[in-house]
Amino acid sequence: MSPSRRPSREKRPRPAVPEATVARLPLYLRVLTGLADDGVETVSSDTLAAAAGVTSAKVRKDLSHLGSYGTRGVGYDVDVLLDRISARLGLTEDRGVMLVGVGNLGHALARYGGFPARGFRIVALVDADPARAGELVGGVEIRPVVELERLIEDYQVTIGVICTPAAAAQQVCDRLVAAGVTSILNFAPVVLSVPDGVDVRKVDLAVELQILSFHEARKRPDRSAEPRIRPAAPGTLPLEGAVGALSPDGATGSRPELRTLATEGRTLGIAPAERGDAEPAPTTAAGTEAVMRLATGSEGS
Amino acid sequence: MSPSRRPSREKRPRPAVPEATVARLPLYLRVLTGLADDGVETVSSDTLAAAAGVTSAKVRKDLSHLGSYGTRGVGYDVDVLLDRISARLGLTEDRGVMLVGVGNLGHALARYGGFPARGFRIVALVDADPARAGELVGGVEIRPVVELERLIEDYQVTIGVICTPAAAAQQVCDRLVAAGVTSILNFAPVVLSVPDGVDVRKVDLAVELQILSFHEARKRPDRSAEPRIRPAAPGTLPLEGAVGALSPDGATGSRPELRTLATEGRTLGIAPAERGDAEPAPTTAAGTEAVMRLATGSEGS
DNA sequence: GACTGTGAATCTCTTCACAGCA
DNA sequence: TGCTGTGAAGAGATTCACAGTC
Numbered sequence: 001m002s003p004s005r006r007p008s009r010e011k012r013p014r015p016a017v018p019e020a021t022v023a024r025l026p027l028y029l030r031v032l033t034g035l036a037d038d039g040v041e042t043v044s045s046d047t048l049a050a051a052a053g054v055t056s057a058k059v060r061k062d063l064s065h066l067g068s069y070g071t072r073g074v075g076y077d078v079d080v081l082l083d084r085i086s087a088r089l090g091l092t093e094d095r096g097v098m099l100v101g102v103g104n105l106g107h108a109l110a111r112y113g114g115f116p117a118r119g120f121r122i123v124a125l126v127d128a129d130p131a132r133a134g135e136l137v138g139g140v141e142i143r144p145v146v147e148l149e150r151l152i153e154d155y156q157v158t159i160g161v162i163c164t165p166a167a168a169a170q171q172v173c174d175r176l177v178a179a180g181v182t183s184i185l186n187f188a189p190v191v192l193s194v195p196d197g198v199d200v201r202k203v204d205l206a207v208e209l210q211i212l213s214f215h216e217a218r219k220r221p222d223r224s225a226e227p228r229i230r231p232a233a234p235g236t237l238p239l240e241g242a243v244g245a246l247s248p249d250g251a252t253g254s255r256p257e258l259r260t261l262a263t264e265g266r267t268l269g270i271a272p273a274e275r276g277d278a279e280p281a282p283t284t285a286a287g288t289e290a291v292m293r294l295a296t297g298s299e300g301s
Numbered sequence: 302m303s304p305s306r307r308p309s310r311e312k313r314p315r316p317a318v319p320e321a322t323v324a325r326l327p328l329y330l331r332v333l334t335g336l337a338d339d340g341v342e343t344v345s346s347d348t349l350a351a352a353a354g355v356t357s358a359k360v361r362k363d364l365s366h367l368g369s370y371g372t373r374g375v376g377y378d379v380d381v382l383l384d385r386i387s388a389r390l391g392l393t394e395d396r397g398v399m400l401v402g403v404g405n406l407g408h409a410l411a412r413y414g415g416f417p418a419r420g421f422r423i424v425a426l427v428d429a430d431p432a433r434a435g436e437l438v439g440g441v442e443i444r445p446v447v448e449l450e451r452l453i454e455d456y457q458v459t460i461g462v463i464c465t466p467a468a469a470a471q472q473v474c475d476r477l478v479a480a481g482v483t484s485i486l487n488f489a490p491v492v493l494s495v496p497d498g499v500d501v502r503k504v505d506l507a508v509e510l511q512i513l514s515f516h517e518a519r520k521r522p523d524r525s526a527e528p529r530i531r532p533a534a535p536g537t538l539p540l541e542g543a544v545g546a547l548s549p550d551g552a553t554g555s556r557p558e559l560r561t562l563a564t565e566g567r568t569l570g571i572a573p574a575e576r577g578d579a580e581p582a583p584t585t586a587a588g589t590e591a592v593m594r595l596a597t598g599s600e601g602s
Numbered sequence: 603g604a605c606t607g608t609g610a611a612t613c614t615c616t617t618c619a620c621a622g623c624a
Numbered sequence: 625t626g627c628t629g630t631g632a633a634g635a636g637a638t639t640c641a642c643a644g645t646c
């Protein structure tokens with residue numbers, strides 16, 4: 001078969017919304033929902049742009065991909081846009097989501113109350129630890145992993161969220177896919193391999209922090225090199241080098257004129273979580289070798 | 302100094318690593334760490350690419366931005382790359398991170414044991430609910446929000462993670478910035494406005510799901526409209542095209558030939574999660590109202 | 603006058619393909 | 625021969641700027 005990946009087949013029946021636009025639609029949707037709640041009936045691309053933190057040109061171009069739903073000289077009808085965007089995102093029929101791995105993070109996600117309102121419902125929770133079966137989290141009962149296939153079938157799940165330790169992720173992914181899931185949100189620190197037709201999005205908090213760190217490094221060349229001006233410190237800061245008094249000028253960072261709506265870094269990311277209690281140092285801590293060591297969970301299936 | 306932001310102004314002192322590359326460096330870092338652990342000493346761009354789920358051309362171009370650390374005909378020295386990438390990401394000096402809003406998500410993040418290994422340490426936890434002060438999470442004590450400024454000063458925090466409800470996010474952000482934080486990871490569903498020089502990255506799980514939903518919608522036009530053809534077949538996949546049931550062997554799902562390494566949706570990711578005990582419920586659960594409400598933190602001041 | 607929709611210019615990222623070196 | 629490093633081509637995404645419509 002044609003090995004083409006995402007862009008589906010080999011034809012392009014629809015105008016095809018650019019990926020970059022797709023990534024912003026949820027943002028507009030959120031803003032529009034807020035506006036609708038406030039009773040606002042129309043918005044201009046400028047207003048919407050400001051609220052979403054993007055440029056108005058982007059908003060207009062993005063929306064034009066959905067069709068011409070605006071009125072020149074006036075703006076866009078909030079309800080119409082909400083409708084069109086929701087439709088395009090496929091949120092009209094709420095999709096069932098299965099979450100695998102109810103650890104720290106999985107637990108937090110399962111309890112996140114914002115999903116239903118955003119069009120999703122976690123209909124099934126699965127965990128490898130049989131002892132947890134029966135436990136209720138966010139109103140949904142945790143089921144043993146053996147029931148994974150049956151649950152997907154029963155609830156017609158098409159989206160799976162993997163919150164398992166890295167070691168179990170690929171295996172879980174395989175089962176999800178084999179059972180019919182075609183979209184996966186992966187929180188495990190591994191690159192999942194999936195057959196064509198299956199979409200995977202990855203979220204990694206540590207990566208987000210590292211990207212921020214990169215920019216930090218540019219802003220403050222190297223604090224550890226400078227002499228630390230730290231007198232006696234209260235807390236138990238286990239910090240080693242660090243410290244380089246930054247200009248405490250800071251002042252009140254509330255000056256609209258001075259700020260720019262934070263341009264979305266790139267996309268998402270979200271969270272990780274690790275075992276239960278005091279997480280001991282990573283196993284092979286021995287090595288004095290620097291920086292990394294993926295503290296991927298433990299546990300297999 | 303010139304307040305130029307990211308794309309710098311009119312000068313370009315450094316070769317400047319492209320943003321897209323910066324976003325992938327953490328990914329390479331993770332793979333390399335794994336290789337180093339396995340005792341591997343050199344990698345070719347092909348191998349690294351496969352493990353990271355990107356193309357080899359990308360790997361080469363990305364790495365070339367860090368300098369020429371490879372050897373033609375041989376490959377790259379794993380340790381050298383680890384060193385160079387860590388340095389470029391500013392991970393050599395571990396940065397203190399403050400997390401604000403210890404609700405569901407914040408709790409999960411605070412307990413995530415993978416950060417230290419990735420170069421970060423949560424040195425301070427702050428929550429608006431004074432009743433929680435003193436509580437230990439992941440080995441760090443929760444402090445009342447009034448101490449935010451002092452803690453940032455004491456621990457020389459430069460990166461802040463916001464896990465508060467949407468309503469409190471901007472306020473918290475302002476305080477973080479005023480106190481000297483220059484990088485923020487925002488989990489609240491709002492667009493934060495910050496002054497120039499401050500970087501913000503946003504993470505929104507619902508958005509990730511919505512993006513997946515968009516692709517789902519393309520794959521399966523509209524289930525609710527069609528009559529469900531659900532017989533009762535076990536391994537039946539309701540998929541239209543694609544996905545030839547992979548061996549449900551579940552074994553070590555590793556069949557490169559049949560799969561494609563999941564192309565990163567956009568950013569990267571990581572994040573495992575493991576068990577943990579029951580978490581306290583977020584305080585303000587009340588509102589049934591619409592769309593947002595980051596169920597994370599517990600109330601904003 | 604206000605604001606959308608969109609071609610064209612620009613910029614960024616990716617992919618190609620190959621010269622050059624071990 | 626094997627693999628890096630990179631110029632050049634190609635693909636996307638963003639920005640510009642303005643014609644078109646209410």
